[in-house]
Amino acid sequence: MAETKNLLASEHPRGSLLHAVLSFFVPGLGQFVSGARSRGFTLLITVLTLFGISMWTVAQRARFPEYAMATSVYFRIVLACAALLLFLLAIRHLLTRFVLKDPLAETFTMYGLVLVYFALLVFVGDDILATAVSAEQLSQIHAGTALYSAAALAALWLWQIGDAARIGNTKSLGTNRDGTTRFPSMAAAIVLACLLVFALGYNLTGVDMPKAIREYEDVGILLPRILWPWRAAFAYDQEVLEVVQKIQAPCTDEAAAPPPNPELDDDPWISATPTCGELSSRPVTGGLILGTELTITGGNFVPGQEVLVRWANPIGNPFTPRGMGETTIIIDENGEFETKLNIPDAVISPETATGAQVHSLIIRQESVLVFGGRLSNEMQLALVGLLETIMIGLMATFFGIVAAFPLSFLAAKNLMAPIMSAPERIAGNVLGLLAGGWAGLKVTDFVSAQLGGLEQAPVQIFLVGVLAVLGLGYLGLQLGGRVSEALLSRLGKGNGYWVASVLLAVMAGFPGYQLGLGFSRGIRSIVLGAEVAAINEEVYGMIGAVLVALVTMFYLYRRSSTRRVPIGLMLYAVIRTILNVVRSVEALIYAIIAAIWVGLGPFAGTLALTLHTIASLAKLYSEAIESIDPGPLEALDAVGANRLQSIVYAVVPQILPPVISFTVYRWDINVRMSTLLGFVGGGGIGFILIQWIRLYQYEAVGIAVWLIAITVAALDFVSSEIRERFV
Amino acid sequence: MLTVEHLTMIYPDGTVALRDVSFEVKDGEFLGVIGLSGSGKSTLLRCINRLLEPTEGRIIWNGKDITHLPQGELRTVRREIGMVFQQFNLVKRSSVLTNVLSGRLGYTPPSWALANRFSRQDRKMALNALERVGIPEKALNRADELSGGQQQRVGIARALMQEPKMILADEPVASLDPVLAHSILGYLEKLNSEDNITVLCSLHYLDLVQRYCERVIGLRDGKIVFEGTKDDIAKMSDERFREIYGEDAIRMGGL
Numbered sequence: 011m012a013e014t015k016n017l018l019a020s021e022h023p024r025g026s027l028l029h030a031v032l033s034f035f036v037p038g039l040g041q042f043v044s045g046a047r048s049r050g051f052t053l054l055i056t057v058l059t060l061f062g063i064s065m066w067t068v069a070q071r072a073r074f075p076e077y078a079m080a081t082s083v084y085f086r087i088v089l090a091c092a093a094l095l096l097f098l099l100a101i102r103h104l105l106t107r108f109v110l111k112d113p114l115a116e117t118f119t120m121y122g123l124v125l126v127y128f129a130l131l132v133f134v135g136d137d138i139l140a141t142a143v144s145a146e147q148l149s150q151i152h153a154g155t156a157l158y159s160a161a162a163l164a165a166l167w168l169w170q171i172g173d174a175a176r177i178g179n180t181k182s183l184g185t186n187r188d189g190t191t192r193f194p195s196m197a198a199a200i201v202l203a204c205l206l207v208f209a210l211g212y213n214l215t216g217v218d219m220p221k222a223i224r225e226y227e228d229v230g231i232l233l234p235r236i237l238w239p240w241r242a243a244f245a246y247d248q249e250v251l252e253v254v255q256k257i258q259a260p261c262t263d264e265a266a267a268p269p270p271n272p273e274l275d276d277d278p279w280i281s282a283t284p285t286c287g288e289l290s291s292r293p294v295t296g297g298l299i300l301g302t303e304l305t306i307t308g309g310n311f312v313p314g315q316e317v318l319v320r321w322a323n324p325i326g327n328p329f330t331p332r333g334m335g336e337t338t339i340i341i342d343e344n345g346e347f348e349t350k351l352n353i354p355d356a357v358i359s360p361e362t363a364t365g366a367q368v369h370s371l372i373i374r375q376e377s378v379l380v381f382g383g384r385l386s387n388e389m390q391l392a393l394v395g396l397l398e399t400i401m402i403g404l405m406a407t408f409f410g411i412v413a414a415f416p417l418s419f420l421a422a423k424n425l426m427a428p429i430m431s432a433p434e435r436i437a438g439n440v441l442g443l444l445a446g447g448w449a450g451l452k453v454t455d456f457v458s459a460q461l462g463g464l465e466q467a468p469v470q471i472f473l474v475g476v477l478a479v480l481g482l483g484y485l486g487l488q489l490g491g492r493v494s495e496a497l498l499s500r501l502g503k504g505n506g507y508w509v510a511s512v513l514l515a516v517m518a519g520f521p522g523y524q525l526g527l528g529f530s531r532g533i534r535s536i537v538l539g540a541e542v543a544a545i546n547e548e549v550y551g552m553i554g555a556v557l558v559a560l561v562t563m564f565y566l567y568r569r570s571s572t573r574r575v576p577i578g579l580m581l582y583a584v585i586r587t588i589l590n591v592v593r594s595v596e597a598l599i600y601a602i603i604a605a606i607w608v609g610l611g612p613f614a615g616t617l618a619l620t621l622h623t624i625a626s627l628a629k630l631y632s633e634a635i636e637s638i639d640p641g642p643l644e645a646l647d648a649v650g651a652n653r654l655q656s657i658v659y660a661v662v663p664q665i666l667p668p669v670i671s672f673t674v675y676r677w678d679i680n681v682r683m684s685t686l687l688g689f690v691g692g693g694g695i696g697f698i699l700i701q702w703i704r705l706y707q708y709e710a711v712g713i714a715v716w717l718i719a720i721t722v723a724a725l726d727f728v729s730s731e732i733r734e735r736f737v
Numbered sequence: 738m739l740t741v742e743h744l745t746m747i748y749p750d751g752t753v754a755l756r757d758v759s760f761e762v763k764d765g766e767f768l769g770v771i772g773l774s775g776s777g778k779s780t781l782l783r784c785i786n787r788l789l790e791p792t793e794g795r796i797i798w799n800g801k802d803i804t805h806l807p808q809g810e811l812r813t814v815r816r817e818i819g820m821v822f823q824q825f826n827l828v829k830r831s832s833v834l835t836n837v838l839s840g841r842l843g844y845t846p847p848s849w850a851l852a853n854r855f856s857r858q859d860r861k862m863a864l865n866a867l868e869r870v871g872i873p874e875k876a877l878n879r880a881d882e883l884s885g886g887q888q889q890r891v892g893i894a895r896a897l898m899q900e901p902k903m904i905l906a907d908e909p910v911a912s913l914d915p916v917l918a919h920s921i922l923g924y925l926e927k928l929n930s931e932d933n934i935t936v937l938c939s940l941h942y943l944d945l946v947q948r949y950c951e952r953v954i955g956l957r958d959g960k961i962v963f964e965g966t967k968d969d970i971a972k973m974s975d976e977r978f979r980e981i982y983g984e985d986a987i988r989m990g991g992l
Contacts, residue, residue: 641822641824641825641826642827644788644822644826645820645822645827645839645892645895646839647788648815648818648819648820648905649815649816649819649820649839649841649842649843649895649899650811650812650815650816650842650843650899651843652808652812652847654847654848654850654851655839655845655850657850658851658853659831659835659839659842659850660839663828663830664828664829664830666830667830
């Protein structure tokens with residue numbers, strides 16, 4: 011009976027007016043009141059946020075927007091849109107009530123209505139805007155964006171009113187399998203919200219289709235040079251014949267004038283008559299007075315090819331003397347030519363322009379470019395840069411693997427979660443680790459002094475340093491744990507636990523002190539200024555120390571029933587957090603820092619990329635470890651294998667395929683990344699590419715882009731081949 | 738000899754898997770553990786070699802309380818107790834030989850693992866173990882190339898490498914067909930009679946229990962509800978049967 015009633019109700023749902031009214035004034039309130047708390051809250055936040063960002067976007071037309079005006083204008087536009095939509099809804103209601111009495115038609119008219127609504131906005135949008143606000147106010151906002159976002163917002167607002175009415179009448183709602191009420195889908199609201207965000211995005215990103223079409227030609231010149239730059243990849247040979255005849259201006263004395271060149275038998279020659287004369291001049295009153303006309307003859311040039319007539323003033327700046335006669339002449343079949351040229355107005359600086367000056371008449375013949383079969387400078391630079399780039403990627407991957415592999419075991423939950431330890435042990439572990447690490451540093455210092463300092467033997471000292479710190483640290487960790495456990499167990503089980511707890515709390519106080527200092531220097535100094543905050547920062551340090559110590563103590567008190575602390579999980583959480591933070595900063599940012607640290611060049615790029623690679627690979631590896639079959643691990647535990655043995659025989663064989671796959675993939679990414687790192691000073695091909703871009707050397711840019719593309723594609727192929735083989 | 742006293746196991750989520758379980762296994766015995774899925778059979782076996790830490794109670798192995806043994810000493814106890822699993826728990830990508838050799842890890846110095854190294858004797862021993870379970874020719878195959886029955890034999894060979902005094906078999910034949918089940922249990926029986934290895938085996942089917950076990954304990958909801966010889970099972974009344982397997986259970990084939 012009840013179900014039939016439900017069915018009937020859902021066929022003709024009668025909404026609740028009260029809830030609709032509530033939601034009319036406060037979006038989501040109706041839903042909230044009828045028990046759909048999260049739905050109501052979501053709707054309220056959504057509507058408010060969307061209204062806020064729309065208004066903010068719409069107001070950005072002015073440099074200093076008036077938000078109050080924009081808010082009121084935008085609100086009026088929303089109301090106008092809502093009115094239009096309501097009008098359409100009313101028409102639809104009448105239609106479905108009296109004309110189309112089909113429930114299917116009811117659904118379809120709803121889609122049609124939304125389409126008509128947005129179509130109408132395109133055509134009568136200006137009228138709607140005009141009725142809502144004054145033209146002057148409109149000119150101060152992004153009217154188009156306002157209209158379309160307001161339309162979506164109005165629709166969302168009306169939708170949620172209708173939704174409140176439907177939900178208010180709980181009898182019409184179905185129930186889920188687990189007995190909770192099933193609410194209608196929110197798909198429509200999500201679509202409307204997306205539409206609104208799209209309208210805003212269209213504005214904020216400055217989408218301008220007409221401009222894109224109108225100004226396409228600008229790249230037309232550029233694109234061919236980038237797309238097919240290969241002519242610039244090779245060097246070309248060219249023979250240049252250049253012959254000079256000295257000309258004096260003005261004439262002083264026939265005898266002092268430079269002699270005409272003699273006719274030569276084998277080499278190209280030119281000769282001019284006379285060899286002195288007046289310069290052309292451009293008087294301030296306007297016009298041009300031509301200078302003395304020279305007759306130029308020459309011979310022994312390459313027949314059939316052109317020569318250029320050029321002029322060089324007394325300080326040696328050559329130019330083409332236009333308007334004074336032919337400047338390009340084709341050589342006849344005998345290799346000779348004859349032409350006439352007026353002495354041009356060779357402008358020279360006033361100080362040197364006194365007296366007679368010797369100018370040069372130059373005849374220049376450039377032979378056709380001949381393919382030299384050698385790579386051009388640009389191509390050579392690009393190839394060297396590319397090699398450097400690939401090596402940066404390779405080195406970063408290599409260092410990344412070395413550091414990430416051991417780290418990943420510490421960041422794998424399934425391996426770390428079972429590690430529980432007693433505080434008695436942990437206290438000794440921490441002290442031992444610190445002591446061991448310190449001893450390791452001392453050993454390194456000693457070795458460094460023996461070898462004559464870091465500059466003398468950097469590799470040896472680095473190796474000794476890493477081995478000493480890690481080795482002695484580990485030794486200290488183990489030894490400290492055992493010693494403290496043995497010592498504290500003499501106090502009796504309970505006492506030992508509490509002594510260890512107090513010890514740990516005190517130890518935790520040290521980082522707590524730093525935390526307090528950090529709070530003072532970071533947060534307090536924002537308000538008070540660094541100087542004032544520094545006065546009593548120790549107080550805050552102490553407060554931090556005490557707080558952290560108390561929290562540690564309280565935690566250990568809570569764990570006192572089991573006497574064990576999930577130290578594995580804690581380590582896991584800390585390492586995972588660090589990895590995530592390191593990974594979330596782009597390698598590009600690290601490269602900027604590294605370029606300052608070690609200077610521009612490939613080492614900076616390698617350093618930056620290594621850091622990022624360690625974090626990403628450790629995360630990927632640890633996820634591979636987390637997804638292994640736990641069975642073999644359990645079996646090896648049962649056999650009596652220790653942790654190292656379990657890892658070597660149960661974990662490593664299982665993670666090998668994904669680890670190889672991830673590594674190759676990361677190498678692929680690294681090479682691609684390192685092309686970009688050069689842009690910020692990380693060396694490699696990117697370093698020269700950005701320079702060529704800035705110098706508008708588009709052919710060289712094209713060469714670099716092509717080489718990068720070829721490398722990446724080849725790498726893509728190789729890496730996918732390798733990965734396929736291992737998975 | 739294994740003595741279990743008042744063993745209680747409560748999982749961190751509050752599930753009580755074992756309630757006050759006490760029993761004794763004599764050296765050289767073949768003890769069956771029966772019960773429904775979720776009755777605590779696996780938990781019980783895993784508590785004995787401390788793959789799971791029991792909440793209360795004691796486990797005494799050859800006169801030594803191993804309930805709170807620290808990790809280092811636990812290793813020497815675990816290597817005396819072999820374990821065979823329902824899902825075989827082999828490293829699928831490793832060779833059969835490596836899988837068998839890994840049974841020896843309790844005896845080899847841990848640092849050798851870094852060099853992935855086993856002694857000549859261990860290798861010989863592994864080949865012998867494979868011969869005993871009848872698949873010496875598979876030594877160099879990858880474990881996942883073997884059929885289910887063969888994989889379980891590798892599991893037994895791995896347990897053999899421990900030179901165990903006792904084998905815990907956690908539903909060793911549940912993933913195998915009946916013919917293979919008999920073959921696998923046959924190997925366990927052989928080890929039990931020839932090498933005098935104590936076997937603690939959880940099983941589903943009563944016909945298998947009757948065929949292989951000398952003594953049986955039945956678990957229901959973590960409590961021991963039945964303890965007797967295999968003859969007791971044949972004579973068991975329907976009420977007793979229902980006590981173990983629940984109200985809806987039906988006996989088949991007169992068992």
